[in-house]
Amino acid sequence: MSYSTILIIDDEQSYLDIITNTLKNKHHKVLQALNGKMGCKVAERFLPDIIIMDWEMPEMNGIDAIKFLKNQENTKEIPIIMATGVMTAVEHLETALNAGAIDYIRKPIDPLELYARINSTLKLSRSYKEIKSQKENLEDLNREKDGMVGVVAHDLRAPLNRVMGLAQIIKMTKDLDKELLDTLALIEKMCDSGISLIRDLLVINNVEYESGQMDWKEIILNDFITLLLKNYEVQAKNKKIKIHFNHSQEQLIIKTDETFLGRIIDNLLSNALKFSPPHLNIYLTISRIENKAAISIRDEGYGISPEDQQKMFKKFQKLTAQPTGGEDSTGLGLAIVKSLVEKLEGNIRVVSELKKGAEFIVELPMRA
Ligand code: ADP
Numbered sequence: 001m002s003y004s005t006i007l008i009i010d011d012e013q014s015y016l017d018i019i020t021n022t023l024k025n026k027h028h029k030v031l032q033a034l035n036g037k038m039g040c041k042v043a044e045r046f047l048p049d050i051i052i053m054d055w056e057m058p059e060m061n062g063i064d065a066i067k068f069l070k071n072q073e074n075t076k077e078i079p080i081i082m083a084t085g086v087m088t089a090v091e092h093l094e095t096a097l098n099a100g101a102i103d104y105i106r107k108p109i110d111p112l113e114l115y116a117r118i119n120s121t122l123k124l125s126r127s128y129k130e131i132k133s134q135k136e137n138l139e140d141l142n143r144e145k146d147g148m149v150g151v152v153a154h155d156l157r158a159p160l161n162r163v164m165g166l167a168q169i170i171k172m173t174k175d176l177d178k179e180l181l182d183t184l185a186l187i188e189k190m191c192d193s194g195i196s197l198i199r200d201l202l203v204i205n206n207v208e209y210e211s212g213q214m215d216w217k218e219i220i221l222n223d224f225i226t227l228l229l230k231n232y233e234v235q236a237k238n239k240k241i242k243i244h245f246n247h248s249q250e251q252l253i254i255k256t257d258e259t260f261l262g263r264i265i266d267n268l269l270s271n272a273l274k275f276s277p278p279h280l281n282i283y284l285t286i287s288r289i290e291n292k293a294a295i296s297i298r299d300e301g302y303g304i305s306p307e308d309q310q311k312m313f314k315k316f317q318k319l320t321a322q323p324t325g326g327e328d329s330t331g332l333g334l335a336i337v338k339s340l341v342e343k344l345e346g347n348i349r350v351v352s353e354l355k356k357g358a359e360f361i362v363e364l365p366m367r368a
Pocket of ligand 1 (some may be wrong): 034117271272275299301302303304312317318319320321322328329330331332333334335357358
């Protein structure tokens with residue numbers, strides 16, 4: 001084991017000496033303090049790797065000393081073993097652990113037992129420090145990556161929008177032949193999928209749609225969805241799929257962010273279309289369940305296996321079901337849906353059996 005600094009706080013000099021001798025023989029550096037107050041000062045000054053703390057001491061007892069040290073930024077991570085010969089009942093052990101001690105040893109101390117305890121605590125503490133520093137490194141790297149994705153995606157969006165705009169200007173020219181018109185339509189389609197991929201990457205990296213930018217307002221869910229469904233008429237017709245919108249006469253008024261809600265329904269509806277073979281149905285149903293509005297989107301497509309259901313809300317998951325009409329698939333849609341639903345303070349669940357379709361149910365608080 002490598003060399004460590006151990007602070008022993010005890011008002012009995014004889015104990016201090018016994019322990020010091022045991023540990024010194026094992027090549028540890030030992031510091032001593034005769035009461036809690038002095039012990040705290042030594043700990044703050046020398047930042048030992050571990051502290052062995054007596055309970056009953058003049059000036060400041062062991063429990064108060066532990067509480068003090070656990071409250072200081074520079075000493076709060078130092079592991080402390082409580083060593084006592086008086087306060088040995090179970091409730092005392094609990095008090096010591098609650099105050100912040102990591103372990104407890106009864107006096108009279110057996111030097112070998114103490115040595116073993118110190119070793120295992122030091123090992124634990126070193127692993128903890130290592131994991132903490134690795135976590136900090138990973139968080140830094142992740143922040144850097146998010147920043148980079150944000151910048152790249154932002155800068156890519158502008159030229160794509162520009163190409164799209166130029167294609168639209170050319171399309172306005174009179175007497176273009178069919179071949180050129182087809183090429184322009186292809187350019188527009190490719191720009192469009194590039195722009196939506198960028199938008200997904202920005203959302204998934206939290207660059208866009210931060211909670212602070214949310215715009216909560218009251219909407220009539222029935223009207224909102226009726227309008228949104230118009231965007232899917234052509235796509236559904238091309239795939240010979242019929243979308244049924246079921247709602248009662250009651251107007252469901254919810255307070256929400258329209259952009260977030262639009263993206264949630266867009267993603268779920270496009271998936272239902274994307275993963276359904278032609279000539280089937282999609283049912284979009286809204287209802288009130290107690291004080292929540294439930295939006296259900298059910299298809300009759302391939303369905304989702306229990307194994308796929310475990311993974312489907314994670315990023316970049318392209319699972320068993322494949323698009324049935326050559327549509328794009330990035331594996332980001334459901335991760336975005338989940339994060340947006342959470343931002344709207346709702347929840348999402350799926351009910352599905354293989355080959356029997358899938359139903360996604362989003363529940364949102366009514367708030368109104
Ligand atoms: P993408 O649609 O871009 O592939 P998603 O995150 O939306 O990404 O979906 C992840 C995966 O979950 C899909 O690739 C598909 O395999 C499966 N999936 C999603 N929705 C459905 C659905 N309605 N029916 C069957 N499988 C689905």
